[in-house]
Amino acid sequence: MLHFExxxxxxxxxxxxVYMVTVPGTExxxxxxxxxxxxxxxxxxxxxxxxxxxxAVPETIAIRGGFAxxxxxxxTVLAEHAG
Amino acid sequence: xxxxxxxxxxxxxxxxxxxxxxxMKMVAAAxxxxxxxxxxxxxxxxxxxxxxxxxxxSKVGVTEGSSKLLAGTGRDQVHLLVVATSERGLxxxxxxxxxxxxxxxxxxxxxxxxxxxFYLAGxxxxxxxxxxxxxxxxxHELGQHKVLGFDQAREVADDLIARFEAGEFDVAxxxxxxxxxxxxxxxxxxxxIPVSVPAGSSVEMANDGxxxxxxxxxEEAILAELLPRNVAIQIFRAxxxxxASEQGSRMTAMDNATRxxxxxxxxxxxxxxxxxxxxxxxxxxxxxxxxEAL
Numbered sequence: 001m002l003h004f005e006x007x008x009x010x011x012x013x014x015x016x017x018v019y020m021v022t023v024p025g026t027e028x029x030x031x032x033x034x035x036x037x038x039x040x041x042x043x044x045x046x047x048x049x050x051x052x053x054x055x056a057v058p059e060t061i062a063i064r065g066g067f068a069x070x071x072x073x074x075x076t077v078l079a080e081h082a083g
Numbered sequence: 084x085x086x087x088x089x090x091x092x093x094x095x096x097x098x099x100x101x102x103x104x105x106x107m108k109m110v111a112a113a114x115x116x117x118x119x120x121x122x123x124x125x126x127x128x129x130x131x132x133x134x135x136x137x138x139x140x141s142k143v144g145v146t147e148g149s150s151k152l153l154a155g156t157g158r159d160q161v162h163l164l165v166v167a168t169s170e171r172g173l174x175x176x177x178x179x180x181x182x183x184x185x186x187x188x189x190x191x192x193x194x195x196x197x198x199x200x201f202y203l204a205g206x207x208x209x210x211x212x213x214x215x216x217x218x219x220x221x222x223h224e225l226g227q228h229k230v231l232g233f234d235q236a237r238e239v240a241d242d243l244i245a246r247f248e249a250g251e252f253d254v255a256x257x258x259x260x261x262x263x264x265x266x267x268x269x270x271x272x273x274x275x276i277p278v279s280v281p282a283g284s285s286v287e288m289a290n291d292g293x294x295x296x297x298x299x300x301x302e303e304a305i306l307a308e309l310l311p312r313n314v315a316i317q318i319f320r321a322x323x324x325x326x327a328s329e330q331g332s333r334m335t336a337m338d339n340a341t342r343x344x345x346x347x348x349x350x351x352x353x354x355x356x357x358x359x360x361x362x363x364x365x366x367x368x369x370x371x372x373x374x375e376a377l
Contacts, residue, residue: 009128041298042308
């Protein structure tokens with residue numbers, strides 16, 4: 001499972017284990033699964049798709065402004081606005 | 084000696100004042116808890132952002148082409164002091180302390196031959212007008228917002244960055260009160276533009292083995308986007324610290340006021356009782372001496 005964190009300046013919105021997250025990157029959307037290579041990307045305003053398990057219907061979280069970071073610990077999305 | 088009636092009125096008025104200060108103290112205590120929670124909730128974002136900034140800045144380095152927010156304008160003449168204060172008074176020495184810290188810095192800078200301008204965020208910083216009537220760059224009121232959100236911080240930051248890019252100032256300092264406890268708030272000043280990158284955390288990040296990290300678009304582009312965001316975040320943090328400090332300071336001030344009112348009521352009651360007793364004694368003496376005269 002992938003450890004996924006969504007943080008805004010006001011609070012920690014999500015911190016959970018999920019299957020896959022699709023992030024709206026500035027240079028195109030990218031999906032993050034467990035064991036993804038380290039990556040840092042800015043994001044454009046758009047929807048974050050969170051799949052709790054393989055094949056599950058993705059949950060949509062609208063985010064605005066920020067960046068995403070993938071490291072050994074998982075995926076962290078820092079957004080100015082979420083939800 | 085004051086008349087009985089006057090004393091009674093006085094006691095009544097002190098009592099109602101005490102009720103107000105007591106209520107204000109309770110409200111401040113409730114708000115303090117909320118402000119503290121908000122400040123704690125905002126911590127993860129600030130920490131992550133700072134770590135990322137540090138690792139990027141150490142990687143990219145300061146070159147000719149770097150953003151002015153990082154490298155500065157190359158001058159050190161005009162200093163802008165951003166003074167973040169509260170919108171309301173009756174919070175003890177909270178606002179006074181912040182303004183005092185800013186004035187001290189201004190005097191230091193002026194002694195060193197620099198030009199000082201002020202940027203007021205919050206109504207209670209306006210006292211600075213009295214001391215520096217011609218150096219107020221802007222007066223940003225936050226009163227219409229009940230809860231300070233990130234958007235307000237963003238507004239201030241965008242305004243600041245626009246002014247910076249227009250060449251209105253070279254260095255910006257931010258003044259606010261750091262929250263330590265309900266009793267202790269520390270007036271703090273820190274430089275926000277150009278961005279000073281913490282050196283300590285960059286070493287830690289470098290050991291993280293992030294040499295293989297892929298950047299999208301590239302390091303410099305990400306850094307350029309993060310720099311203005313960092314200014315907004317620092318202002319937001321200051322606002323949150325300020326909000327907690329303000330409530331803490333008010334709580335302490337109102338607690339003192341309530342206690343003072345209690346002491347005063349006690350003193351006035353004694354005075355009142357004595358006056359009453361004196362009046363009774365006088366009356367008795369009059370009656371007795373009248374009876375004896377018959």
